[in-house]
Amino acid sequence: MPASLAWIAATPKLWAFLLLLAAVPAIVHDAYVLQVMCLAMLWTVFASSWNLAVGYAGLKTFGHQAFFGIGAYVSALISIHAGLSPWLTMWIGAVSASIVGALVGLPLLRIKSLPHLAIVTLAFAEIVRIICSNLVGLTRGELGLSGIAPFSAIPLPWGGQVGFGPADRQASYVMIWMMMTTTLIFLAWFVRSRTGLIVQSIRDSQVAAESLGVSLTRYKLLVLAISAFIAGAAGGVYAHFVLVLTPTSAMGIALMVQMTAITLVGGIGTLQGPLIGALVLTLSAEGLRLAGDHRMLAFGLLIILVVLFAPRGLARLDVLIADVQRQRAARSGS
Amino acid sequence: MMSFAFLWEQVVNGIVAGSMYALMAIGLTLIWGTMRVLNFAHGEFFMLGAFLALTALLGVGLPLIPAVLVAICGVFVIAVILHSATIRPLMSRPGWDFSTIAATLGLSIVLQDAALMIWGERFQALPYFVEGIVHVLGVRLPAQRVLIVATVIAVVCVLTILIRFTRFGMALRAVASDAEAASACGVNTARVHATTFGIAAALAALAGIILAPIIAINPWMGVPPILKAFVVVVLGGLGSLPGAVLGGFLLGIIEAVGVTVFSSEWREVVALGVLILVVWLRPQGLFGKPLREA
Numbered sequence: 054m055p056a057s058l059a060w061i062a063a064t065p066k067l068w069a070f071l072l073l074l075a076a077v078p079a080i081v082h083d084a085y086v087l088q089v090m091c092l093a094m095l096w097t098v099f100a101s102s103w104n105l106a107v108g109y110a111g112l113k114t115f116g117h118q119a120f121f122g123i124g125a126y127v128s129a130l131i132s133i134h135a136g137l138s139p140w141l142t143m144w145i146g147a148v149s150a151s152i153v154g155a156l157v158g159l160p161l162l163r164i165k166s167l168p169h170l171a172i173v174t175l176a177f178a179e180i181v182r183i184i185c186s187n188l189v190g191l192t193r194g195e196l197g198l199s200g201i202a203p204f205s206a207i208p209l210p211w212g213g214q215v216g217f218g219p220a221d222r223q224a225s226y227v228m229i230w231m232m233m234t235t236t237l238i239f240l241a242w243f244v245r246s247r248t249g250l251i252v253q254s255i256r257d258s259q260v261a262a263e264s265l266g267v268s269l270t271r272y273k274l275l276v277l278a279i280s281a282f283i284a285g286a287a288g289g290v291y292a293h294f295v296l297v298l299t300p301t302s303a304m305g306i307a308l309m310v311q312m313t314a315i316t317l318v319g320g321i322g323t324l325q326g327p328l329i330g331a332l333v334l335t336l337s338a339e340g341l342r343l344a345g346d347h348r349m350l351a352f353g354l355l356i357i358l359v360v361l362f363a364p365r366g367l368a369r370l371d372v373l374i375a376d377v378q379r380q381r382a383a384r385s386g387s
Numbered sequence: 388m389m390s391f392a393f394l395w396e397q398v399v400n401g402i403v404a405g406s407m408y409a410l411m412a413i414g415l416t417l418i419w420g421t422m423r424v425l426n427f428a429h430g431e432f433f434m435l436g437a438f439l440a441l442t443a444l445l446g447v448g449l450p451l452i453p454a455v456l457v458a459i460c461g462v463f464v465i466a467v468i469l470h471s472a473t474i475r476p477l478m479s480r481p482g483w484d485f486s487t488i489a490a491t492l493g494l495s496i497v498l499q500d501a502a503l504m505i506w507g508e509r510f511q512a513l514p515y516f517v518e519g520i521v522h523v524l525g526v527r528l529p530a531q532r533v534l535i536v537a538t539v540i541a542v543v544c545v546l547t548i549l550i551r552f553t554r555f556g557m558a559l560r561a562v563a564s565d566a567e568a569a570s571a572c573g574v575n576t577a578r579v580h581a582t583t584f585g586i587a588a589a590l591a592a593l594a595g596i597i598l599a600p601i602i603a604i605n606p607w608m609g610v611p612p613i614l615k616a617f618v619v620v621v622l623g624g625l626g627s628l629p630g631a632v633l634g635g636f637l638l639g640i641i642e643a644v645g646v647t648v649f650s651s652e653w654r655e656v657v658a659l660g661v662l663i664l665v666v667w668l669r670p671q672g673l674f675g676k677p678l679r680e681a
Contacts, residue, residue, distance in 0.1 A: 113485050115427075115492070160667040167484055168425050168625055172617045173666055175427075179614050180659035187652040306610070310496050317489060353496030357473060360486040360493075 060245035067241070067325050071234050078223040087222040093335035094226075094233045095291050100315045100327035101236055102283035108322030109244055110276040111256030113167050115309060116157070116174030117284050119181040120150040122304025124285025125292035126185060126192060129201045132293070139204045143289030150285025151278045158277040162270050165259055178304065186300040198298045204228065217293075225294060232290060233328075236283055241324055243279075252276055307349055314352040317359045320368025329367050392525075397643040399526045405639020406539035410594040411616035412623065412631035413546065414587030420626035421563045421583045423484065424474055427491040429591055429616065430609025431498035436462050436592025437599040437608065438506050441513055451516060455596055459589045466588030467581050469494060474584070475577060495609075502606040510603035513596075535597050542590065543632055550628070559583060563626075614655075618662045624675025634673060 061068075077090060099121055106112040128146030132139050161173055186194040193199075204217035204225075215224045243249045252272055254262045263269055292298055301307070311334075319330025334355075338348050365372045411433065418426045439458035443449045449457065473490045477483050517530040550556035561569035562579045570576040594612065602608060619638050623630025638661060645657035665672060 107485070113488065115488075157663075160663070160670070164666075164670045166625075166670070168419065169621065169666070169670065171425055171488055172621055172625075173662060176614050176617045176662055177659065179610075180655050180662075183655040184659075187655075310492065313489060313492065347500065349496050350500035353493040353500065356493030357490050357497070360489050361473065361476060364480075364482065364486065 060242050063245060064241055064324055067237065067328075070325070070328070071230075071237065075227075075230055075234075078226045082223070084220075084222045087226050089335060089339050091222065091226055091229045091294060093331045094229045095287055095294070096312065096315055096331040096335060097328045098233050098236050098287040098290075099284055100312045100319070100331055101240060101324075102280045102287065103312055104316050104321060104323075104327050105240060105243075105283070106276055106280040108316070108326070109249070109256060110252045110273060110280075111259075112162075112273060112277060112280075113171050114174040114277075115171050115313075116178035117280070117312065118304045118306070118309040119178035120154055120281040120284035121288035121291070121308065122182065122185065122298075122300065123153055124150045124288030125298055125303045126198070126288075127285075128289035129198055129292040129298055130191065132202050133198075133200060139202055139289070139293040143286060143293065146289035146292075147282045147285035150288065151282035154281025155274060155278045158274050162273040162277065165269075175309075178309070179306065182300045182304045185304065192298075192300070195299055195301065199296070201292055201296045201298065203296060204293050219296070229290060229294070232286070237324060237328070244324070248272070248275070310349060310352050310356070314355045314359075316366075318355055318366055320366025323366070323368040326366050326368040333367065394644065394647065395524075396526045397647050398640050399524060399528065401640035401643030402636055403528070403532045403536055403639070404643065405636035406536045407594050407598055407612065407635075408615045408619050408638055409632045409635025410539050410542065410590055411612050412619035412635050413543070413628065414590040415613075415616050416620050416623070416626055416628060416631040417583055417587045417590075419620070420628075421559055422474075422478070422566075422580045424478075424487045425491070426584075426587070427488060427613070428469075428495035428498060429491075429587070430611075430613030431495045431502075432462050432466060432588040432591035432609070433595035433612050434502060434604075434606060434609035435465065435498065436589075436595035437513070437604045438502055439592070440596040440599060441506075441511060441604055444513065455593075458596055459592050462592035463585040463589040467585040470581050470584040475580065478580075499606045499609075506604075506606070508605060510605050512603060513599040515600045516597070531597075531600055538593070538597055542593065546590075546628070555579075555582070615658060618658050620672075621662055622665050622672055624672030626676075627672065627674035630672055630674035637673075 074090075074094075078087060081087060081090075099117070102120070103114070103117045106114050106117070124143070124146035126146075127149045128139065128142040131137055131145055132142040135142075157174070157177055161170055185192050188194070189196075203219070206214040206216040208214045215221070217225050217228060244253065251262070251267055252275075254265075255267060255269055255272055259269060288303065291303070315330035315334050316327050317330070318334060319328065320326030334352070338351070359366060363370075363373050411429065414432075415426060415429050418424055418429075436458055439461045440454055443454035443457045444451065447454075473494060474487050477486045477490060480486070515529070515531045517534055519530045520527050521530050521533050522528075523533055550559060558569070558574045558579050561572070561574055562576050566576050569579075591609075591612075595608070615638065619634040620631060622638060623632070623634025638658065641661055642654050642657050645660075646654050649657070
């Protein structure tokens, strides 16, 4: 295999697992299970976008829920008011999120200060949410924006068509699987590309990267724009999948906490982490019927426990087990 | 409409709101200054203070001042315990700058949910501590609001004396400027960190308690104040105590005047505007040390 394709060979387990997921709708026909799986895959895309910024570039942001929400609302509102197809508007939503990301990042990424990044992104996202709920005339605020069109049906070459409404969960599953797979393929390539390696060198040491002539601001801005674009695209698909948006559900702090828990439990700074985290957390939350009241409590506790006891997450459980064994060996040796 | 008297009234109202922002921001900036930790759970100490005061005052039936003291001490103890369970073990490991933020984020959600389970989601209120209307600087104000400003000014004075003139204050400043050197000189760094965290949480609790008669007490009441406190610490300069105080008053006044120009729903937009402007024009804030350009 040529060296330019080595990134494909680097993560064989990930590709195998994605192929396995592609087979799910052929076996499972239950609409509820498919619905939950679709959401888990959307959270994978969303968590991957944050993972790119935090895990790979070291940009400790806490405002990605705003990019998700901007993608969702822009796509939904344009499709409602201009009558455009969601297939088009979701890209407009993603580009809008990316532009907003760059505008916030432009002043913010010039400075190296981590707390400023964390504070300003979180405050920015919360204020965007408040603005969104105040614009009742446009967004209907917390009453919820409904009447969002699902993805329009696609005619098949051999006649007939495939729809993406609430009744066609298998088609939605395939579409969202394709979106997730495209995202992960892109990220797998990106993190092993020249640009991706430079970005990771910034994460590991800003000073060292800068001393080797890396323009920190330019690369950080690039990562934030890509990351916001992916988050916005996930939001756009989410809008035309669940068909109703409220500022709290589409850009609230709860969304950010859920995504943080997914990324940390799965393993931050790994490609498969968000996927593992999203599947484990979404499915177990549904399975344990933690829906509603105490789901957030579980996510909050998980975040604390993971950073305390398993900072590499489920993706690198081998590291954790090796650590425990080493400690045990050290104890029995002494 | 926009007479001078009206504008002046807004400025005075802004000072009242700003004093609460200042009290929250002082705690955040104190924690950052001594241990370089961003406390995302700070708003929840504000909330816990109000709930504990509610329970002590109406549930247990304590008189006002003991109830307030019990609530503040309660939050101090809770904060010290949470600090030693989460932040302290993380501080000695690599990547602590991010893991402590994540841990306090998790803490804030857990505390909200705990409050929801203990006190329920019903909005509750404390009675006014003091009744009556006072004329201050030509503006009629409820006495409770004057009490808020007076409390904040008193707290700032006590805190300044504590930091400047006591042994603990000396230890705190030593730890803030160089934790390793301080512990080499015999300062118990861990204890200074825990105490600082507790004091900061107690200040947030105090803010929650004195504001409780004016706003509804509920498990999520800590979220708006911490957002404002974030804007204030960026405006005043992260880690700067005078910055937090002046930044708090300044943001309160800017918001109050901004709201008269736009309308009251746009209060948060004014805050966002201030935040973005500061990051563009003076990222180190009014009193912060210059940040390194990237």
